[in-house]
Amino acid sequence: MKILLTGAAGFIGMHAALRLLQRGDEVVGIDNITPYYEVSLKRARLAQLAAYPNFRFIEQDLADLAGVQAALGDWKPQRVLHLAAQPGVRYSIEHPHTYAQANLVAFLNVLELCRGWQVEHLAYASSSSVYGANAQLPFSEDHSVDHPVSLYAATKKANELMAHTYSHLYQLPTSGLRFFTVYGPWGRPDMAPFKFVKAISEGRTIDIYNYGRQMRDFTFVDDIVESTIRVLDKPATPDADFDRLQPRSSTSFAPYRVFNIGNSDPVQLMDFVSTIEQAVGREADKRMLPAQPGDVEATYADTSALRDWVGFQPATPLKDGVARFVDWYRSYYGQ
Numbered sequence: 001m002k003i004l005l006t007g008a009a010g011f012i013g014m015h016a017a018l019r020l021l022q023r024g025d026e027v028v029g030i031d032n033i034t035p036y037y038e039v040s041l042k043r044a045r046l047a048q049l050a051a052y053p054n055f056r057f058i059e060q061d062l063a064d065l066a067g068v069q070a071a072l073g074d075w076k077p078q079r080v081l082h083l084a085a086q087p088g089v090r091y092s093i094e095h096p097h098t099y100a101q102a103n104l105v106a107f108l109n110v111l112e113l114c115r116g117w118q119v120e121h122l123a124y125a126s127s128s129s130v131y132g133a134n135a136q137l138p139f140s141e142d143h144s145v146d147h148p149v150s151l152y153a154a155t156k157k158a159n160e161l162m163a164h165t166y167s168h169l170y171q172l173p174t175s176g177l178r179f180f181t182v183y184g185p186w187g188r189p190d191m192a193p194f195k196f197v198k199a200i201s202e203g204r205t206i207d208i209y210n211y212g213r214q215m216r217d218f219t220f221v222d223d224i225v226e227s228t229i230r231v232l233d234k235p236a237t238p239d240a241d242f243d244r245l246q247p248r249s250s251t252s253f254a255p256y257r258v259f260n261i262g263n264s265d266p267v268q269l270m271d272f273v274s275t276i277e278q279a280v281g282r283e284a285d286k287r288m289l290p291a292q293p294g295d296v297e298a299t300y301a302d303t304s305a306l307r308d309w310v311g312f313q314p315a316t317p318l319k320d321g322v323a324r325f326v327d328w329y330r331s332y333y334g335q
Ligand code: NAD
Pocket: 006, 007, 008, 009, 010, 011, 012, 013, 030, 031, 032, 033, 034, 042, 060, 061, 062, 063, 082, 083, 084, 085, 086, 087, 088, 101, 102, 106, 125, 126, 127, 128, 178, 179, 180, 181, 182, 183, 188
């Protein structure tokens, strides 16, 4: 299978690429290696992928359509896994324009490319953040997602709407992957699991927003990748028997789907901190702070749609996943 994987230098992108390469797919990875967090970590991830002869990397901004087309030349994929984006909920409050380019313009370009190539399937990263604040728990794909509370969430919801349009107009099979706070080896330095492990290991104070009351459905990266590749392997068909954005009675029979991909086992942030303290073997010095703009109180995935569709759902216990992350952190940073 020829697969275009965007965001290959990213956390989830690297793990997904590794799995595809190991099973023998031909993978072209695109990433513009943004300096949002340590570029050296992104380069180190790419070095893992470069060991495979079936991998080719293109350093390119997806918001530049002509540049992408020039770099790819005649090569065209059968399927596309689009994971590139500007992530981060709270950062989007301060840097809205970055999200317009990376999450909207780039996404439109990916849709246009997929349309031109007539790919069998586009699977793309959405986010649990589309459910917004005060959403009904657990989150189900049937719930309304009309009230995002960060620009990041709004761009992810916009991606789903754009994907629906292309599925409907051009019969492009698309699957939106609503990932829930992902953690694990090679994780993102801007996210709570990494920040907490690093600060506790170095004996520095950790900032705990919302006084630690919020709940997060932390999901281990291997489960995210297993779910993602199973979904990528199974495109919806134009006569799919359901369409998760439109009512069943709709005249739209677009090959369009969205899936929650989360652990279905949320924890309160203070309990998450305790799990990290145990894994690191040290108590955290904590600074308790108010809730941050854009943050939601709770995330909790109902994964029955995913299970019914691909026969798998995330289930790695938090304690095991955190131990795996701490092991990686120590080996990578030598602490
Ligand atoms: P990441 O930042 O590690 O990876 C994203 C990659 O995309 C980066 O390497 C970045 O350089 C690249 N990129 C950004 N803008 C680009 C552009 N214009 N052109 C080309 N490349 C570009 O993030 P991640 O955690 O691996 O997230 C992957 C996807 O999953 C993202 O779409 C993110 O929004 C989504 N997501 C992540 C989580 C999570 O908890 N990690 C949860 C929900 C959704």
